[in-house]
Amino acid sequence: MESTTAPVKPQFSEAAKAEIDRICKQYPEERRKSAMLPVLHIAQAEFGGWVAPEVQDLVAEVLGVKPIEVYEVSTFYTMFNLKPVGKHVLEICRTGPCQLRGSDELTLELERITGAKVGGEPSADGLFTLKEVECLAACGFAPVVQVREKYYEQLDTEESVNAMLSELRNMVHRPALPWEEKGLPNAVANN
Numbered sequence: 001m002e003s004t005t006a007p008v009k010p011q012f013s014e015a016a017k018a019e020i021d022r023i024c025k026q027y028p029e030e031r032r033k034s035a036m037l038p039v040l041h042i043a044q045a046e047f048g049g050w051v052a053p054e055v056q057d058l059v060a061e062v063l064g065v066k067p068i069e070v071y072e073v074s075t076f077y078t079m080f081n082l083k084p085v086g087k088h089v090l091e092i093c094r095t096g097p098c099q100l101r102g103s104d105e106l107t108l109e110l111e112r113i114t115g116a117k118v119g120g121e122p123s124a125d126g127l128f129t130l131k132e133v134e135c136l137a138a139c140g141f142a143p144v145v146q147v148r149e150k151y152y153e154q155l156d157t158e159e160s161v162n163a164m165l166s167e168l169r170n171m172v173h174r175p176a177l178p179w180e181e182k183g184l185p186n187a188v189a190n191n
Helices: 014-024 029-046 053-063 067-076 096-100 103-114 158-169
Strands: 088-093 128-133 145-147 150-152
Touching: 014 029, 029 053, 029 067, 053 067, 088 103, 096 103, 103 128, 103 158, 145 158
Parallel strands: 088 128
Antiparallel strands: 088 145, 145 150
16 A cells, blocks of 8 residues: 655754854855755754755755755765764774774774674664774874764773763763754754
8 A cells, every 4th residue: 555645855953944044154145055065964963864865855955956966975975874874973993093003903893892884784772883984183092983073082992992882872862063052953852
């Protein structure tokens, strides 16, 4: 039996709309496309940590560009997730200094503990997605994992890895984003 309900079109929260307007005003009207990266970041934060095709279409609509222009950018940069992710995306640096300090072993340990695989589906509990990335520019503190805006450094002991995972597991809500000073929209409070 076919569903008779139309899919719900995603909409930005009022706080996100205000931030997008503020960003877009930094560019001439005919250059709104220049705001694409920050608007995609807002979209990813607003809609569960990833940018579904319909969210990318919304970004295109907001910026007044063709959807393909948004798809080109979102598929080029690895910081945009194109499929659902866990509550926390652990970006593991795999560049030379981190490898020399054990990032390969760290990756295996994180896969073992969380049950998630690098580049694969989120962990069964929905908390973690593992992702290898290029240089996080923190070579002096290798091996390094980035989770949103926070770096977890010198993850070369079982204690440091467990402390990071414990902190993340105990995080009830994600940290507020800069444009959410008045509180999180209910739809994203538990992302």
